[in-house]
Amino acid sequence: MQTPKYSVIVPVYNRPHEVQELLQSLTQQSYKNFEVLLVEDGSTQTSREVYEQYATSLSITYFFKPNSGPGPSRNFGFERARGEYFVVFDSDCVIPETYFEAVEKFMQTESIDA
Secondary structure, three states: OOOOOEEHHHHHHEOOOHHHHHHHHHHHOOOEEEEEEEEEOOOOOOHHHHHHOOOOOOEEEEEOOOOOOOHHHHHHHHOOOOOOOEEOOOOOOOOOOHHHHHHHHHHHHHHOOO
């Protein structure tokens, strides 16, 4: 399995409809070398069924953990991410289809220091 360039961490709490829109937008990306970590933060309305819909079209992993808030949920994702770079999206984001292509182009042409 190829190591992804980017790891997309998505903390989510009771937002399956929003996650559906986000994941749909990620399937449309022109640049494909990324993984998605969906971190369910103790939701009572889980996104597991939404995750299952995208399990074959995205490199995606689903985690369910006890509720601890968005910060600890992001950290949970960071600890499990395999990518060179981490990207955090909220569950209500809809990503333009050339987003990762633009990020990759910028990363290749600009000097980056973090």
